[in-house]
Amino acid sequence: MSTRRDFLKRGAAVGALAVTAGAPPRLRAAGDERILVVFELSGGNDGLNTIVPFGDDAYYRLRPTIGLARDDLLVLDEHFGMNPGLAGMHRLWDDGRLAIVHGCGYDNPSYSHFTSMAYWHTAAPNSGDTYGWVGRLADALAPEPSTNFLINIDGAQSLAVTSRVHTPVVFDDPERFQRLALPRERALLEHVAGAPTGNAARDYLNMVAASANEASTQVREACRDYATPVDYGLLPAQLDKVAACIHAGLPTRLYYLAFRNNAFDTHVQQRDLHQRLLTYASDAVAGFLADLERIGAADRVAVLMFSEFGRRAGENTNRGTDHGTANVMFVAGKGVRGGHYGMPPDLTDLDDTDNLRHTVDFRRVYASAIDGWMQPGASETVLKGRFETFPLFA
């Protein structure tokens, strides 16, 4: 049977632990620009039961009832298998389109959903920032405000997309991304004074009002007109709307969406539930990438998946798991160089709260996506510090 040490050796052999960035992306023509989709799994996904280290006996000692047996897994190699719910992502792995980054976390971890998520959103652990990292990335990519540069599909705006320059377009149901009004009021409500006033804040408000009309119309029409034969599974998690916006030619380069409502907070009887949640998320991502292939956009789009923390290494008395620390992150797409990255935490060397010790600062994965996919060299500004990157992209 294989050991963690074997994994590390093999990892080194295939370059999984290398830290140099891949070749910089070539410059893109307008309309052919690269897109990053950030997909949040809220609630704290159980990484150990997502990418299962079946080759490590310690895993089964920590999880005597909820541990997944090798026979149940979608085996990746001699050490790891995927949760059986991840059939869609397993196909991506086989196609070399899925990067798994192990051991992601940060020092002095918070076990609060809210606090830890804020750290991930701002990329400022044990601190804070008024702007989110995706918002700051938008500011770095496009220093002038532009309509629909940044879309957040959710009921409320995520801290992650808060931007100094851009006004993120936030909607949940595109049909409801419009003013509530009596029919005869509608045209009046959409009226915006166009002439510059010399008052910068006023001009800004008029611009946003005009772009609100424009953005809501664009998004509504994009989603209404979109039909696809591709199966996104039971809960498309709004990724079908992202495909619709890309297909409609929106200038959006950053999308942010979440598997909502703390769904991954699996404290109780988690096994079946967790597998179903992973099925939904994985089918949606795999469907999305297949749909992008169909509409000819697959080589422009990468998806980054994260959760605010992993879960406790050992199971609890309710056949679930409590809030934890280090976790796996995923980056998927046609331009991704599939494989294992980072270093899986040692299951026999837990910290004094029985948690995994992280091996990779999660901001290294953000930096890899920023520098390797969106704009070489931008990560230092966006993340306010220099982080070693992984060569995640081909």
Next chain:
Amino acid sequence: MRYLVLWGMALLLAVVAPGGYAGVDERLAPLAESDWTRAHAAHLLERAGFGGTPREVDRLAALGPRAAVRYLVNFDGAPPVTLPPFEHSGIFDEGLDPFPPSRPATTKLATETGAALGIAVRSGGNRPLQPIVNKFFYWLRASRLETDRVAQWWADRMLRSPRPLQEKMALFWHGHFATSEDKVRDYRKMLQQLELFQRAGLGNFRTLLIAVAQDPAMLAYLDAGVNVKGSPNENFAREIMELFTMGVGNYSEHDIREAARAFTGWNFVGTEFHVDPAKHDDEPKTFLGETGDFDGVDVIDRILAHPATPAFVAAKLYRFFVREELDPALEAALAQRLVELDYELTPFLEMLFLSRDFHAGAARGTRIKSPVEFVVSTYRKLGLDDLPGAPDFNLVTGALGQRLMHPPTVAGWSYGRSWITPSLLIERGNFALDLVFPDIEFIPEDRYPVYPTGDEIRAVHRRLRAGADITTATRPVEADMATDGETMMTAMSNQVDHEEAFNTRYGSYRGWQMAIERVKPIERDLPRIDLAQMVLSAELATPRAVVDYFVARFFSVPLDEPTCQMLADAFARELGSDDVLANASSLEEPLRVLLHLVLSRPEYQLG
């Protein structure tokens, strides 16, 4: 003091102030009495308060600039605040203190000691820890709901207080010393911190800073409990310098570590500040270049003596009350004033609100109102005499990005343009609609569990009442999937009730029930608006006169001519006539349509 002296000299050399005011910047000189107009009074009331009715603006305008500023800032001539204190629901009992950091910590404590949260572990039967787990969730929910009542009480004071700057300043400090109930999990500490801001927010910054550093909500929020000798936690030490006083780049990581050591042992017991000498590191520390046996107050004094601090604090006040743009010369002049005033905030604000810079065209009507300011000032300008319970204040301001007692991070809210996105602008208009045409589908979330675990709690409730055992009833609900009766019955027949120490999901459900039994409901009275009376008493005869009146009453900037005409035409169509007075008995509904249109304008966001 060494820093201050050197720095003050540098300032005097650097700042050129021809014919200057107190040797600093002419822009801070007081506005001339002869330049004072009603528009200046309206601007002052908007910024030093939350705006007001035409009559309130008139009264202030008649005072002249000095007396108006002294009325609003020093409260000279202002009536005392006679509003009632917060009315507690009575949700706390001694067993809840100290409240363990998590559910696992609670059940671990119960298992190890035989009791937790004032409840002993049952000696037999299934789920012997269940009452303890129920109580854990009870407090989480009850504290959250009670905190919503605190926020509602505070918003009502913003609306009704004859000294609105007290509440506005508390709002400033709440964003500056941002502390969230999500982590503090104790409405008593949140209320106590708010009362500190209301009481001391216009006093001396040093006094306030020390009080905040010793405030239980802040201590809980920034992990004071784990900052102990030998194992310092740098959270508070970092934030006090980075976010509260100096700003990044003025101190080293070493300074943070040393400051953290000086704050070791500072914690709270119940709702009182408490220093544990055994946990305090009294070895020498080297902080900002000086060495000594510093404690927290010594560190604060060294921070206050550093030149970055007055500049940082003055700039933040300026950006909150005046405008975003601040050039280095003016920043230096403001910082110098703050130092000369020994960090006394009232005279600093008096100087600021009287200054030519505050009253300059570039400052007026150029600030985007925060969601709380937007809602409160709308109510003030309408002349409401108490805060409506529907639309729900916390839900509205939360949806717009500023939920009181729940700032997004320790960095507080980012003011200015970040308040406005396309959908948030639309959402502000939707609030105006709810104001004039109430939403009859509104469901108060302090009774009915909604987000984020509401589906789950309601499912448990329904299943238990349909006869399910606890294991079956607490089966996970899948996100976004409705549970119909048939699948539920199938599932029920497949389960048996587990033997277990406790059931978390059942605890969450019982906690909710127990919380709504104790926490007083928020009254759901709607705003009582009488626009017809407003228009008739102002003797407005034409649609255009009505539009001009609304713009003057609600807006900080004039509207352009075509827009005013468009609104007047729309109002005339609603009215079916150009004659307002002839239709006096059926004015209300057309006026409400007009008010919705007016308050939905992008220009209305400016204050």
